[in-house]
Amino acid sequence: GAGVSQSPSNKVTEKGKDVELRCDPISGHTALYWYRQSLGQGLEFLIYFQGNSAPDKSGLPSDRFSAERTGGSVSTLTIQRTQQEDSAVYLCASSSSGTTFGDEQFFGPGTRLTVL
């Protein structure tokens, strides 16, 4: 079956521009996560959606970052007024009912963002 998909796979933008990154989770998965992976570093948690509950935004690094999940499915991560330090691979993952229950996260291939 289809896994988690992300688009675009690569995005090059100029400093100060806004970008939108899209994630299509596995159908039926109620939990969706966004992470950032910088070169040579681990995964930095950004935001977590679980069903209809309010998202856990505690990992968003600044108010330039926001995310929404429409209809409990597709999610969009928006970065406003991009900065060079935003350059990273942005990973999306989904799980059937959240890691609170020990569920495996299924990861997408990521979007590589480069801010010039």
Added chain:
Amino acid sequence: AQSVTQLDSQVPVFEEAPVELRCNYSSSVSVYLFWYVQYPNQGLQLLLKYLSGSTLVKGINGFEAEFNKSQTSFHLRKPSVHISDTAEYFCAVSGYTNAGKSTFGDGTTLTVKP
């Protein structure tokens, strides 16, 4: 709060040798523990996980890990590695009560040499 420390950023090893990738965690609540692998130019995938029960967990590709609560460790082992095991390995922890948020370590790059 919870944290994960992967003690080795890079582990070079020869083919058919045993390997151990070390992971320590800290958490104020009971945890679930995971190891994920990221092969070159691929996404992360689950190797194995500890939820409860037996502290020795077996995963895919011949890997296993042992949960040690007293030492707050979850080291990953394989008795004989292959060239194809070359990848980045991530240890992760999620708490029973923190609404699903997972914390990942910085990763360990395993390089298997012929």
